[in-house]
Amino acid sequence: MRKIEHLGIAVRNIESSAKLYEALLGKASYKTEKVESEGVTTMFFQIGESKIELLEATNPESPIAKFIEKRGEGIHHIAYDVENIEEEIQRLKKEGFEMIHHSPKLGADNKLIAFLHPKSSGGVLVELCQERKLPSE
Secondary structure, three states: EEEEEEEEEOOOHHHHHHHHHHHOOOOOOOOOEHHHHHOEEEEEEEEOOEEEEEEEEOOOOOHHHHHHHHHHOOEEEEEEEOEEEEEEEEHHOOOOOOOOOOOOOOOOOOOEEEEEEHHHHOOOOOOEEOOOOOOOO
């Protein structure tokens, strides 16, 4: 793992939360994106080398809606930047970590992602992120 890529924060309303984070961080978000497969709208703020990702559910069955229903708004996950997500998944499985995703899937912000189950990572939902390579790269 190379760095903390972002902190994911579950919010009820992304527009009102955006105003709060713009005031707190002193800058506007650089991207808003829907991830249909996860039932979520995301909004990103760049802070140095890391990011803050706001997550709003787009349907009541999404993981974010269920998280907010159980725990309320707040930190949802910590994401780590990795060089090779497939190798990192295999390494972590060998170390005894339980994966939610056994192979990478498309995520927001041009990333391949995979989550570890919080039962095996000290109660923290961990996301692995790898920058997607464009065909010309």
